[in-house]
Amino acid sequence: MSANLTAVNTLRTTPIVDVKTETDTVKTFTVKDKLCAKAKPGQFLMLWIPGVDEIPLSVLNAGDGEVSVSVKAVGDATRHLHQMKTGEILGVRGPFGTSFTESRGRVLLVGGGTGTAPLLFLAKKLAVKADRLSFVIGARSKGELLFLNELDAVCTEQSVLATTEDGSYGLQCLATEPLEKLVDKEKFNIIYTCGPELMMRKVFDLTEKRKIAMEASLERLMRCGIGLCGSCVIGKYRVCRDGPVFTAAQLSEIKDEFGISRLGFDGSRIEL
Amino acid sequence: MNNNLLSVNIAGLKLASPAVLASGILGYSADSMQMVAESGAGAVVTKSVGVTPRMGYANPTVVQAKGGLINAVGLPNPGINDYVGEITYAKSILKVPLIVSVYGYSAEEYALAAKKAVEAGADAVELNVSCPHVKYTGSEIGANPKLLKDVVSKVKADVRKPVIVKLSPNVTDIVEIADVAAKAGADALTVINTVRALAIDVETTLPVLSNIRGGLSGPAIKPIALRCVYDISECVKTPIMGCGGITDWRDVVEFLLAGASAVQIGTAIATEKPDLFQTINRGVTDYLKKKGFGSVKELVGKSHRS
Numbered sequence: 001m002s003a004n005l006t007a008v009n010t011l012r013t014t015p016i017v018d019v020k021t022e023t024d025t026v027k028t029f030t031v032k033d034k035l036c037a038k039a040k041p042g043q044f045l046m047l048w049i050p051g052v053d054e055i056p057l058s059v060l061n062a063g064d065g066e067v068s069v070s071v072k073a074v075g076d077a078t079r080h081l082h083q084m085k086t087g088e089i090l091g092v093r094g095p096f097g098t099s100f101t102e103s104r105g106r107v108l109l110v111g112g113g114t115g116t117a118p119l120l121f122l123a124k125k126l127a128v129k130a131d132r133l134s135f136v137i138g139a140r141s142k143g144e145l146l147f148l149n150e151l152d153a154v155c156t157e158q159s160v161l162a163t164t165e166d167g168s169y170g171l172q173c174l175a176t177e178p179l180e181k182l183v184d185k186e187k188f189n190i191i192y193t194c195g196p197e198l199m200m201r202k203v204f205d206l207t208e209k210r211k212i213a214m215e216a217s218l219e220r221l222m223r224c225g226i227g228l229c230g231s232c233v234i235g236k237y238r239v240c241r242d243g244p245v246f247t248a249a250q251l252s253e254i255k256d257e258f259g260i261s262r263l264g265f266d267g268s269r270i271e272l
Numbered sequence: 273m274n275n276n277l278l279s280v281n282i283a284g285l286k287l288a289s290p291a292v293l294a295s296g297i298l299g300y301s302a303d304s305m306q307m308v309a310e311s312g313a314g315a316v317v318t319k320s321v322g323v324t325p326r327m328g329y330a331n332p333t334v335v336q337a338k339g340g341l342i343n344a345v346g347l348p349n350p351g352i353n354d355y356v357g358e359i360t361y362a363k364s365i366l367k368v369p370l371i372v373s374v375y376g377y378s379a380e381e382y383a384l385a386a387k388k389a390v391e392a393g394a395d396a397v398e399l400n401v402s403c404p405h406v407k408y409t410g411s412e413i414g415a416n417p418k419l420l421k422d423v424v425s426k427v428k429a430d431v432r433k434p435v436i437v438k439l440s441p442n443v444t445d446i447v448e449i450a451d452v453a454a455k456a457g458a459d460a461l462t463v464i465n466t467v468r469a470l471a472i473d474v475e476t477t478l479p480v481l482s483n484i485r486g487g488l489s490g491p492a493i494k495p496i497a498l499r500c501v502y503d504i505s506e507c508v509k510t511p512i513m514g515c516g517g518i519t520d521w522r523d524v525v526e527f528l529l530a531g532a533s534a535v536q537i538g539t540a541i542a543t544e545k546p547d548l549f550q551t552i553n554r555g556v557t558d559y560l561k562k563k564g565f566g567s568v569k570e571l572v573g574k575s576h577r578s
Contacts, residue, residue, distance in 0.1 A: 009336065010335075010336040010337075011332075011335055011336060011473070011480060013473050013474075013475035013476060014475075046331075048331075048332055048480070050473070050476040050478050051476070051478055053330050053331050053332075053482070054331035054332040054333075055331065089475045089476050091332075091473065091476075091480075093336075223328070223331055223333045223334060223345060224333065224334040224341075224343070224345075224542070225334075226334070226542040227298075227541065227542050228296075228297050228298065228334065228341075228538070228539070228541055228542040229296075229297075229298075229333070229334065229343075229345055230297070230298040230299060230300040230301065230304055230319065231300075231348070233298070233300060233301045233303070233304050235303050236303040236304060236306065236307050238298070238304070263300065263301075265327040265328060265348055266325040266326055266327050266328070266348050266349060266350050266351070267300045267319070267348055267349050267350045267355075268325060268350035268351075268354050
């Protein structure tokens with residue numbers, strides 16, 4: 001991200017042009033915004049829910065002057081957002097942060113929960129480049145598996161593997177469980193992951209053992225989004241500026257925190 | 273940068289460069305402060321820490337304005353008892369002075385936070401008597417000569433390390449306030465904190481910041497900060513750290529010429545490149561050589577006539 005873009009990236013208010021219900025708890029919101037329409041997979045934006053809060057969200061889709069984000073209703077801000085309709089006003093800043101590299105070769109994506117959103121965005125870009133595009137998607141139950149049909153459409157045939165914790169769809173296990181076998185069989189060149197941090201840490205540990213390239217998109221409490229306030233620091237890195245996408249080499253420098261702890265609202269350390 | 277041209281002494285602190293990381297910027301974690309120090313900062317100031325933890329305000333806490341940023345982050349901090357661990361760790365890795373910023377709701381609280389910070393290894397403390405957006409502390413203390421005097425004297429009585437007082441521009445006469453801080457024993461003054469400000473969005477007709485009011489930083493306030501430094505240095509002998517909108521070497525030189533002995537940089541960390549401090553150090557060095565000065569110390573206050 002160029003320094004200059006941050007300097008001019010002021011808050012814009014813009015109407016919601018589309019709201020789509022994805023699952024019982026996830027909706028996708030699309031707004032018009034020329035800058036965010038240039039977002040790359042892995043980048044995020046700060047979404048202002050006027051009078052309520054401003055939250056960081058990974059981009060699901062960008063182009064044609066519009067940008068989409070998928071949001072799970074988990075707290076005050078997101079529940080409020082879920083009540084909003086087409087035509088109502090939101091604020092955006094961004095796109096911010098680093099993006100996934102768009103690698104050729106044999107590619108595996110591992111997504112959990114709404115972490116699937118930026119990976120679907122990436123998968124769409126990779127569909128024409130990668131030799132093989134596989135996806136392991138995990139959720140608590142069938143109703144929470146996000147973008148299953150969309151992933152089937154962009155990934156290599158028969159290569160989307162779903163896992164649920166309650167066994168209501170696909171394999172009954174965590175998304176990380178089938179990975180070791182899959183990785184040994186498919187000889188991937190790179191693994192991209194986004195989702196719960198404990199899941200990403202397991203992916204990292206596996207790729208480190210097998211010496212496979214990997215990139216993960218991290219989440220931390222964010223305030224300014226532009227590298228000033230220090231709320232999102234992990235080791236020597238700022239997730240908003242140096243991330244949110246980190247390479248395996250960077251992750252190995254922050255092993256003491258990645259998948260282990262984060263900073264809370266008061267800056268104290270909280271175990272994951 | 274090992275460069276004698278740039279080295280300064282302020283309030284007993286030896287700085288290899290006059291450019292210091294300002295409080296509130298990245299200063300939670302020792303690792304981030306170390307990154308800034310390695311990039312050429314002469315010292316680092318932590319975020320403000322108080323006696324008890326604070327969560328800060330809901331977002332939006334930062335909004336961009338023309339020529340700067342308005343923030344009301346709300347002094348989030350884990351409390352000094354929790355933070356001493358980070359101070360100790362920071363001291364073990366930093367090669368530059370560590371200045372711990374403290375705030376409180378009474379002279380006793382400032383003194384307690386300062387004492388614990390110093391015991392944990394802080395090379396100096398900076399008293400935040402100028403935060404413009406938290407009630408009963410910050411500028412509510414720094415704008416009241418009596419409270420300010422009590423806070424500074426109490427901290428001075430309780431700690432043996434340099435005490436720096438960060439002043440607010442949101443007062444009728446900053447020189448009068450500076451004089452109070454100086455007479456109460458301040459070893460240095462940081463001039464200035466942010467300028468009280470507001471942002472409104474016309475589409476929603478709402479103020480943007482959750483706290484409504486915030487503090488403006490960045491290039492927009494530089495001329496104000498420069499004037500404050502100039503005015504104070506005319507009347508008060510206590511050394512000054514200039515702060516407000518510094519973005520490049522030229523700004524640094526201007527502050528020194530106005531009467532500052534060192535400067536602090538915050539907002540530019542977001543708007544400029546990561547090698548900001550290095551670029552500034554190089555720029556100031558080139559300026560000194562070109563103009564035939566032997567040290568940045570020769571610049572301090574040089575713009576004052578008579």
